Amino acid sequence: MSLADQIPQDTAFHAKSTGAEVLADIDLTGKTAIVTGGYSGIGKETVRAMADRGARIIVPVRSAEKAKEQLADLTGDITTAPLDLADLTSVRQFADRMTDALPHLDLLINNAGIMATPETRVGPGWESQFGVNHMGHFALTRALMPLLEKAGVPRVVALSSTGHKITDIHWDDIQFAQTPYDKWQAYGQAKTANALFANALSRRMSSFGGTAFSVHPGGIFTPLQRHLPKEEMIALGWLGEDGEPSELAKQGFKSPEQGCSTTLWAATSPLLAGKAGLYCEDCNIAAPTQADAPRARYFGVDAHACDDDSAERLWQISEDLLAAA
Template sequence: MSISDQAPLQSGFHAKSTAAEVVADIDLAGKIAIVTGGYSGIGLETVRALASKGAKVIIPVRTEAKASEALAALPGDITTVPMDLADLASVRQFAAAMQDALPRLDLLINNAGVMASPQSRVGPGWESQFGICHMGHFALTQGLFSLLENTPDARVVALSSTAHKISDIIWDDINFDRMPYDKWRAYGQAKTANALFANALSRRLKLSGGLAFAVHPGGIFTPLQRHLPKEEMIALGWLGEDGEPSELAKAGFKTPQQGASTTLWAATSPQLVSRPGVYCENADIAAVTVPDSPMARYMGVDPHACDDDSAERLWRLSEDWLGAA
């Protein structure tokens, strides 16, 4: 892809479009989807929309009881299978089971993640936000790649965030081995990694007609904020002093149903067939960030998150790390 591909299409949708609106004219009968984090927040709404249009949806779950409770009222063909993105052995076991069980894989939606969490390590010592948001999903996608490759027009959607603007990949200290840990910089780096992952994956799916996209779902109150104290959310302007959503949040934040719309658009829209690897927001392709714009913090994609060379560098590094884990 080229950065010039980051040009809105005027898709016909907008920031407050809902998942149901985006898939209203889409038929997913006979399609198979895997959605990580599909039992809470926007992941749950993504599953609801996919199943409502006839897709068989498989959800990797870390907590079976929580998933069963959340999914109990959802109609459709929905299955849960144990998996923990922080545990490579469980990711590999899940992928192997899917290879044995599934004839095809039309949609892989890498939705799960953690945000601004306290410092911890996963895998062979990876910083946990990078390890879960990027490396866990990288391992999952690698394990499922032959299914994707053998399914005509398969799509992969990686959940990134406007937080990618906080940090490029910290190439000389990704795991904060030397520098002091900064939870927001670590989150920003992980979200940049998600965008670069989709960029690089799009080239690897090209021969089979597959596509990969990164999406920013928007600001949404979901369990993703579980590591943030109320005082910090007040300081960020998300909550008022009374602990209720601020006027800024009421105006700019989305409902989970609205937050799932860009994921569903990237997963299903025919408008994206000729735009592999792009970063999307508000159910459209995102424009490149205008640096001095008052909205530069909230909208658009920064060049470092859609750079082909960086995407390939990260892919090679991720293959090396995964191979050594």
């Protein structure tokens, strides 16, 4: 699971494929899935597409009322249960409920996340983007491992981002305790952590036939941008001066229905059988970043996000942080 393993395949899909297209020939009847963040944005479209193919889905929610409203137009075997990824007690309680209620867990989609937030501390003082995007999902996945082990060939999908290119892990100051807080550095670190997590997790699932993958869903306008002022999105080139999506965004951004497709491909594609820990984008395995390629900041995977040694180092740090919490 190194950079050399990042070899794109011949697939039937592309950047603008939808989740429904990816799952058209996949039967999920009898499969059980948990999708964090599954009641908004691409998470909701992930749930919709999986439910339409017969999966039983549990959506963890912070607000039962909001989730009920957001999921009202979906059909299928979809239930909710309370969970706050920023609260380790809540994570443990959710995992205990799932352990009591489910015979096994086939798919865990770690989709929820926050982006470029003001400096906030969660749990025992963790920087919030690292704490929610990585540590919350790390704790949840570890607690659900017995259920994953009981499934036939379980998969875990971690939502990363091309934002991993911003930075490697800030190994000497992960929590920004000494370093001045920078919301984009914190986001980039968290997205690198998501990719390294899938790398290390796959080794821990190999004994029972499980695999894990990280994915970049693509640029999508979703509630993930809620902390970004319009002026900043204009400066980033996502919006025009009129506040409407820019030509760049119109050409490159995906709809939520398209944005969920790489997640679903990573969760179900037969092409990934026997592979593990890889970083995927546009319904395919991502190629290593070509620094001199046009728009290199948007495509491919950087070496620091698929380094086995870094993945193991982060796993041990995460274990230690969880033990001390």
